Amino acid sequence: MTKFDEATQAIKVDEGTYDVCLDPGYAIGGPLNGGYLMAVILRAAVDASPFEHPVSTTAQFLKAPVAGPAQVRIEPLKAGRTAAFARATLVQDGMAHIEGLITTATLNGAEPVFEEPADDMPGRDECVKLPDPKPESGMTLNAQMELLFDPPTIGWLKGEPTGRPESRAYFRMAEPQEPDPYVLALAVDALPPVVFSAGARGWAPTVELTWHLRALPAPGWLTLLGSGRLISDGWFDEEVEVRDSAGRLVAQSRQLARVGRG
Known part of the structure; x- marks a missing residue:
């Protein structure tokens, strides 16, 4: 079992309750x-x-949980021949922190009938890492994964944002681990907020995030392509497309978040 598997482990207590322990190693300056x-x-x-894969997840982030013990409560809604639906609630100290609606099914690895080509991305040898965060920053997430960025999309580090909400990077776990649906759940929210490239700074809390598992990923690096369509009234959207090492679309997400203050 890898460190990530341990950090995301859910232990069944009864038919509708799972004990979890939220790991402090996945923090972004405090929040997980x-x-x-x-x-x-x-x-x-x-x-x-009854199915193997989380093909659609919608999560409402009601309150930021802290590292430590929590529970996930599952309420089955319906199960059919090809898909099942459930409500999942992350509870800590008796309070709901995240409400999720999850559709599960079993993907069989079929070849796509149609797939839109991926956007161009420079080779990994042309991409760069972000500087390591200072220990006092509380940015422990960075140590759990490797990200190699398309240089223009991190121009904001030097005060040279592109002016567009965008972020593009190669991704893999820092500990040797091939991507699976749970790694993809992390990957769709692993990029710096796309508003950084548009000139904003500061923590940008996610309010709602929906993502779809489109295929089981091939081994190797993932490619994350992030963009936004509108920044307005203190809100922004962020869309992320995830491609596996074979170039196949394996996950896609959209989230609504608040523009940070920094």
Whole structure:
């Protein structure tokens, strides 16, 4: 079992309850990363389902949980021949922190009938890492994964944002681990907020995030392509497309978040 598997482990207590322990290693300056929290919830939801894969997840982030013990409560809604539906709630100290609606099914690895080509991305040898965060920053998430960025999309580090909400990077776990649906849950929320490239700074809390598992990923690096369509009234959207090492679309997400103050 890898460190990530342990950090997202859900232990069944009864038919509708799972104990989890939220790991402090997935923090972003204090709050825990939303993709990591979704992976925790999905472990419980898939265990409680007759199907193997979380093909659609919608999560409402009501309150930021803290590292430590919590529970995931699963309420089955309907199960058919090809898909099952459930409500999953992350509860800490008796309070709901995340409400999720999860559809599970079993993907069989069929070849796509149609697939839109991916956007161009420079080779990994042309991409760069972000500087390591200072220990006092509380940015422990960075140590759990490797990200190699398309240089223009991190121009904001030097005060040279592109002016467009965008972020593009190669992704893999820092510990040797091939991507699976739970790694993809982390990956869709692993990029810096796309508003950084548009000139904003500061923590940008996710309010709602929906993501779809489109295929089981091939081994190797993932490619994350992030963009936004509108920044207005203190809100922004962020869409992320995830391609595997074979170039296949394996996940796609959209989230609504608040523009940070920094």
